[in-house]
Amino acid sequence: MNADQRREIFRRLALSIPDPRTELNHASTFELLVAVILSAQATDKGVNLATNRLFADASSPQAVLALGVTGLExxxxxxxxxxxxxxxxxxxCRLLIDRHGGQVPDSRAALEALPGVGRKTANVILNTAFGHPVIAVDTHIFRLGNRIGIAPGKTPLAVEQKLTKSTPPEYLPDAHHLLILHGRYVCTARAPKCGTCVIRDLCEYKSKGPAT
DNA sequence: ATCCCGAGGG
DNA sequence: CCCTCTGGAT
Structure with missing residues (x-):
């Protein structure tokens, strides 16, 4: 896949997804961090159902810490x-209070030092909350990278590095959400909706059905 | 490589 | 029923 094809893919995704933002409910960076930790192997819808109640009662590191493990569960x-x-x-929460003045840190190293935060979650925070041009590779983006052929790789890190290198710079800030939302609603894991896909003709997926 | 582990969809 | 959902720690 060449550079013009990549640019055209992102151009069309940006047109079809006018509001490429997270669907995780949050009113602060701390709430976003909690929501992203909860979103591992879970749907945004399910996470929002829980966080709507949680954040109404506890929306700061101090308040969540006070719940304790059992209370939070x-x-x-x-x-x-x-x-x-x-x-x-x-x-x-304990580390945020002890080491970071109750604030969410904006460096990868500090984020990944938090329990439950790995590279993917750190990248989501860096991109969504702090505007860094990084791409968090989750289950959707890993699948799309390989299926579409835009960034094939055997590991999420390999896909991330290819995407970071090959994505047109003007699309880097929104690339994560453009790809994830396309994956969630169109290029689904089980039965991808190739018939309504706006990048169908640029995709390398071999099992596409007839155009509609 | 394996464990964690609930809900919704097909 | 089996698969999938914005993974991370051991």
């Missing part, structure tokens, strides 16, 4: 992997 036990996530979030 009561809000998030409808989400998969909730026990581990509760422990991580409580520990993360």
């Amino acid at each position: 009561a809000y998030i036990n409808s989400i998969g992997l909730y026990h581990g996530k509760a422990k991580h979030i409580i520990e993360t």
